[in-house]
Amino acid sequence: MNFISLLNKWYKKNKRPLPWRKTSDPYNIWISEIIFQQTRIEQGTNYYNNFIRKFPNLEKLALSTEDEVLHMWKGLGYYSRAHNLFFTAQHIYKDLEGIFPSTYSEILKLKGIGKYTAAAIASISFNEKIPAIDGNAFRVYSRFFNSEKDISKSSTFNYFFNLMLPLMPDNPGDFNQAIMDLGAIICSPSNPKCIICPIQVDCIAYKLNNQKILPIKSSYKKITELNIHYAYIKCHREILIIKRGYNDIWKGLYEFPKFKDIHEIYKISNTYTTTHKLTHKILHITISEINLESSEFYTIAKALNATILDKKQLKLYAFPKPLDFFLLYN
DNA sequence: GATACGTGGTT
DNA sequence: TAACCAAGTAT
Numbered sequence: 001m002n003f004i005s006l007l008n009k010w011y012k013k014n015k016r017p018l019p020w021r022k023t024s025d026p027y028n029i030w031i032s033e034i035i036f037q038q039t040r041i042e043q044g045t046n047y048y049n050n051f052i053r054k055f056p057n058l059e060k061l062a063l064s065t066e067d068e069v070l071h072m073w074k075g076l077g078y079y080s081r082a083h084n085l086f087f088t089a090q091h092i093y094k095d096l097e098g099i100f101p102s103t104y105s106e107i108l109k110l111k112g113i114g115k116y117t118a119a120a121i122a123s124i125s126f127n128e129k130i131p132a133i134d135g136n137a138f139r140v141y142s143r144f145f146n147s148e149k150d151i152s153k154s155s156t157f158n159y160f161f162n163l164m165l166p167l168m169p170d171n172p173g174d175f176n177q178a179i180m181d182l183g184a185i186i187c188s189p190s191n192p193k194c195i196i197c198p199i200q201v202d203c204i205a206y207k208l209n210n211q212k213i214l215p216i217k218s219s220y221k222k223i224t225e226l227n228i229h230y231a232y233i234k235c236h237r238e239i240l241i242i243k244r245g246y247n248d249i250w251k252g253l254y255e256f257p258k259f260k261d262i263h264e265i266y267k268i269s270n271t272y273t274t275t276h277k278l279t280h281k282i283l284h285i286t287i288s289e290i291n292l293e294s295s296e297f298y299t300i301a302k303a304l305n306a307t308i309l310d311k312k313q314l315k316l317y318a319f320p321k322p323l324d325f326f327l328l329y330n
Numbered sequence: 331g332a333t334a335c336g337t338g339g340t341t
Numbered sequence: 342t343a344a345c346c347a348a349g350t351a352t
Contacts, residue, residue, distance in 0.1 A: 038335090038336085038337095039336090039337085039338095040337095040338075040339070042338095042339085043337075043338065043339085075336090075337075076336075076337075077335080077336025077337045077338090078335055078336055078337085079335085079336080080335070081335095152332095153331080154331070155331095189340095190340085190341070221333085221334095222333090248334090248335090249334085249335065249336080250335095250336085251335085276336095277336095277337090278334095278335075278336055278337080279334090279335075279336065279337085280333085280334065280335070280336095281334090281335095320336085321336075321337070
C-alpha cells in the first residue's frame with residue numbers, strides 16, 4: 001500500500017471530530033480556515049462556534065457591521081483577518097451574487113485568502129486536487145521526503161506544492177486534512193510519535209533518524225519595545241474611546257486617547273501600568289485616569305473626535321487584550 | 331524576499 | 342526564563 005492509502009486509512013479512524021468538519025459548505029470552511037491561521041485548535045474552536053452562531057451564513061455576515069465582526073474576533077489576534085473577512089463577505093454578497101467562488105484560482109483572488117487557505121477551501125468544499133500547505137504540511141513533507149529546504153522561504157512552498165500536485169488523490173479535502181491531523185497528532189514539532197506513525201515505513205527522515213532536526217526553518221524576529229501612554233478620561237459613567245486605524249497593530253479596535261504629557265495638563269487620579277508582549281514587540285502601557293466635569297469632558301471629546309461611551313455599552317466595542325483586562329477592573 | 335501582524339501555550 | 346511556535350497573509 002502506498003503512503004496515501006495508508007494515510008487515508010489512518011485518517012478515517014483517527015480524524016479529530018472538529019465542528020467545521022460536519023459540513024463542506026464553503027462559508028463554514030472559509031470561516032474556520034481564517035480563524036485557524038496561526039491559531040491553535042484549542043484557542044479558536046470557541047471563536048468558530050460563536051462566530052457561526054452570530055453569523056450563520058454569508059448574508060448575515062455581509063449585512064452586519066465591522067464593529068460587530070471585530071467584537072466577535074476580540075482577543076483572537078491578527079485583526080486584519082476580521083477586517084478582510086468582512087470586506088470579502090460584502091464583496092461576495094454584492095459583486096458575486098452571494099455565491100462563493102468554486103475554484104482555487106478564483107478563491108485565491110479574495111482578500112485575506114492566500115495560497116494555503118485557497119487550497120484548503122477548494123479541496124474541502126469543491127474537491128479540487130490541490131495541495132494545502134500549512135505549517136503542519138511543511139513539517140510532514142520535510143520529514144517524509146527528508147527535505148532540508150528552509151520552510152520559511154517561498155521557494156520551498158513552491159517545491160512541495162509542485163511535488164504534491166500530481167500526487168493528489170480523488171479525495172483531496174480529506175487528504176489535506178489528514179496531512180494536517182498527522183502533523184498535529186503524530187508528526188509533532190518536538191518528540192514526533194514515529195512509532196505509531198501510519199506512514200513511517202516510507203518516511204525518509206525516520207529511516208535516516210533526521211526527524212528531530214527537520215524541518216529546517218530560519219527565523220529571527222527582531223523585538224522592539226514601545227511605550228504607550230493612554231488617558232482614561234471619565235465623567236461619571238462615561239469614558240472616551242477612539243477607533244484605531246489599519247496601518248498598525250490592533251487594526252480597527254478601540255482604545256483610549258493617547259497622550260505624551262497628559263500629567264502637565266490634567267490631574268491624574270490613578271495610574272495603571274502593564275507590559276504586553278506581542279510576537280514582535282514589547283509594549284509598556286501606562287493608563288492615567290482623569291476625572292473631568294461634564295463641560296470640560298465634552299469639550300475634549302469634541303477636540304479629539306472621540307466616541308463618548310457609557311460604560312454600560314462597553315460590550316459593543318472591541319478592545320485589545322490589555323485594555324480589555326483593564327476595563328474589566330475599572 | 332523580508333517584515334509586520336496577537337495571543338497563549340510549550341519547551 | 343526566553344525562545345519558540347500555532348490550520349498564514351499583505352505589503
